[in-house]
Amino acid sequence: MEFAFVAPLLFMTIFSIFEFSRILMVQNTVADGARHAAREASLAATTSASTVEANLRARIADSVPTGTVMSVTVSPSDLSTASSGDEVSVKVSLSYKDVSWVPLTLFRISGSSQLKAESRMERE
Numbered sequence: 001m002e003f004a005f006v007a008p009l010l011f012m013t014i015f016s017i018f019e020f021s022r023i024l025m026v027q028n029t030v031a032d033g034a035r036h037a038a039r040e041a042s043l044a045a046t047t048s049a050s051t052v053e054a055n056l057r058a059r060i061a062d063s064v065p066t067g068t069v070m071s072v073t074v075s076p077s078d079l080s081t082a083s084s085g086d087e088v089s090v091k092v093s094l095s096y097k098d099v100s101w102v103p104l105t106l107f108r109i110s111g112s113s114q115l116k117a118e119s120r121m122e123r124e
Contacts, residue, residue: 038119
């Protein structure tokens with residue numbers, strides 16, 4: 001009888017731990033991907049922002065479900081015009097609901113919540 005009262009709370013706690021751990025893992029992967037992409041964009045040999053974006057998407061593909069809508073912005077968009085010392089940046093944004101394993105209403109999280117990462121470096 002006591003277990004019937006405690007079980008929902010126990011399972012809610014366990015699923016909450018899984019969900020928050022997953023979101024932290026995805027956030028860390030996105031931030032790491034943005035950092036690697038900014039490093040790639042900062043190299044003098046890199047001239048295409050679309051290559052940087054494709055490599056970023058490939059790098060984090062294992063951590064986000066297929067079909068996840070992800071916004072990637074590489075600035076400047078034409079890396080061939082960037083001079084040595086210019087700042088390059090990579091911004092990544094994706095919806096929390098695309099990577100969540102549980103319904104958002106369970107944790108009272110807005111459907112418009114975003115996971116974001118940005119990295120900036122100077123061009124070599």
